[in-house]
Amino acid sequence: MDTVATAVRVTGRVQGVSFRWYCCDQAQRLGVTGWVLNEPDTSVSGHFEGSPEAVQALVAWCRRGPSGARVRDVLTRPAAPTGATSFQIRY
Numbered sequence: 001m002d003t004v005a006t007a008v009r010v011t012g013r014v015q016g017v018s019f020r021w022y023c024c025d026q027a028q029r030l031g032v033t034g035w036v037l038n039e040p041d042t043s044v045s046g047h048f049e050g051s052p053e054a055v056q057a058l059v060a061w062c063r064r065g066p067s068g069a070r071v072r073d074v075l076t077r078p079a080a081p082t083g084a085t086s087f088q089i090r091y
Contacts, residue, residue: 005048005078007078007079008047011043012065012072013070014065014071015042019065020089023044024036032050033049033050033084033086034082034087036088047079047082062074
C-alpha cells in the first residue's frame with residue numbers, strides 16, 4: 001500500500017465543538033494515522049497518513065467538520081510520512 005501524508009490547517013469555528021474528537025473518530029474509521037491539535041490562533045492543525053483515498057476522505061470530512069463547526073477554510077500541503085501507527089489528539 002502506498003502511504004501518503006498531508007499537513008492540514010482548518011480555520012473557522014473549529015474549537016469548542018469537539019472537532020478534534022470527531023476527527024480522531026473519523027480517522028480511526030478510515031484507517032488514517034497521525035494527529036490533530038488545537039492551535040493558539042483558534043485553528044486546528046493535523047498530520048494525516050494513510051492510503052491516498054483514506055487521507056483524501058479525512059480531508060473532505062474536515063471541510064464539513066462536526067455539526068457545531070463552521071469551517072471557513074482547509075489548507076493542505078504534502079508532508080513526509082512519519083510512520084505513525086495510531087491517530088492521536090494532541091494537547
